Amino acid sequence: MRAATYQGPGEITVEDVPKPEVESPEDAVIRVTHTAVCGSDLWFYRGESDREEGSRVGHEPMGIVEEVGDDVTSVEPGDRVLAPFAISCGECEFCRKGLYTSCVKDESWSGENGGGQGEYVKCPHADGTLVRVPDRYADDEDTLESLLPLTDVMGTGHHAAVSAGVGEGDTAVVIGDGAVGLCGVLAAQRLGAERVIAMGHHEERLELAEEFGATDTIAARGDEAIERARELTHGGANHVMECVGAASAMDTAIAIARPGGTVGYVGVPYGVTEEGLDVFTMFSDNITLNGGVAPVRAYAEELMDDVLQGTLDPSPIFTKTVGLDDIDEGYRAMDEREAIKVLVKP
Template identity: 70%
Template sequence: MRATVFHGPGDVRVEEVDRPELTGPDDAIVRITHTAICGSDLWFYRGDSDRETPSRVGHEPMGIVEATGEDVRRVREGDRVFAPFAIGCGECQYCRAGLPTSCEHGESWSDHGGAQSEYVRVPHADGTLVRVPDRYADDERALEALLPLTDVMGTGHHAARSAGVDVGSECVVIGDGAVGLCGVLAARRLGAKRIVAVGHHEDRLALAEAFGADATVDGSTREDPIERVKELTHGGVDHAVECVGAASAMETAVGVCRPGGTVGYVGVPHGMDGGFPIFEFFTDNVTLQGGVAPVREYADDLMADVLGGTLDPSPIFTKTVPLDDIAEGYRAMDEREAIKVLVRV
């Protein structure tokens, strides 16, 4: 089969590799039809994080079940499924508590063929795979709207939820990448009455407005984003949704929070060499809550809204490539020509 293999910074290739096989009774084999390139994939692509070479990559799978082990009960051959970026058993104490990202038996997609490939082996299939209702199994529009639930939509939802956004809230979403844009969608879905989106790219902020942001702040200008947000919100907000992970984003998040507010964060921390603004959190009693998004926990509720027509994150895909051209997709995202790339297999 064909699979995407990382050979070093700026070097991803589609190569012929062995097709995965069932190795355990709770396994499934999924034929990938759709997958995506994630912003976190750019870390190793740019050389910003270490990764073994060569290694298989990708963690956002959607496809058709080809085979199942004897203990698999929730999916069967022929089912349309998708899966979150984290593999979880669905049965351990952390999975039952709604934290499948801390699963006692959790594993990485890269250990099972990577999701940017033609096939993938899914351990703990019952705990990991999400079955799409048969009615939508071949509905391309619905499938493209569901694919972000493998990662960025669930992650944006986790950020907004961690920030305490609910009906009538006024909030700020920091970051105009795919996760930040999904954070805007999530905040609107949770009932926020006013959303301010902060980013650095005019086209992405325009999409934030289309997703429901009432106002935007372009941090690439000379204007101080914290001061501008305070002007727009009469002094700040109680809920800040941090979707970047950089020190500057966290500084903005705590800077726009009113005393007693909450920062919900999902941006993987990086660039914190200059220090974390702990004193600002301390002096104003600002709560920090969030972390790795347990997207499997949210998938069924979000899927219901997607299929019900009230949620559509698919516009975050601004470029589509076939698997054989995935290197072009990486390049486009690396050079910010695309927000997120959908890969058809």
């Protein structure tokens, strides 16, 4: 089969690799029909995080089940499924409490499982991981493109809103205008926020944030952005969603949180460890920091229900579509901010 592989900073190539096979009674093999390039993929693409050259990449697959092991009961060959970015057994202590990203099995889509940006993947814990799409929507392309973000960014944006404690009638500030931040706007609006303030650096993305339900947008940077957010919230927000991961974004989130407020953070934290956090402000203002890597499997069914009912549609985050052979162009477009998120159709 063909799969995207990392060959060094700025270089993604499509190579012929062994097709994964069912090896365990809990396995399922899926023919990938839709996948995507994630903002977190850009860290290794830019050489800012370590990754083995030649490794297969991608973690947001959707497709058709081709084969299952003898113990798999939740799906069967021919079923349409989506797969959260984290593989989970569904049975361990952490999976049972909904913290699927801490599954003790510690499996990923890379390596012998095929990589999410390829023609096939193997799911080693099919019953604990895969989410079956109802048959009536299995070939509805518009619906499928709306469901694909549930593999990662929509669930992650939702986790930011949940972690920040967003509820009916609240004011929420969303930091970041990437795919996760934009999905965070959708999530805050879905949870009943009366006011959603989106902060970012790209006017066209903030326009999409408004389409998603943002009532206000802030395109300023640094202290000017913080001052503007505090003005709009009359001194700070009770619910702040950090959807970037950079140290500067976390500092901004803490600075605009109201005393007693909560920062829900889901951005992959690059640079935060080295530069540190403003712990004193959190301490003195009793600011709660809540969040982490999103257990998107815990949210998949409820978000899918809304997509299928037509009340949730994150698909506009896909602003470019490529075939697998052109996936390097997809990475380049996201790296150069020409695309919010790239849809890949193997």
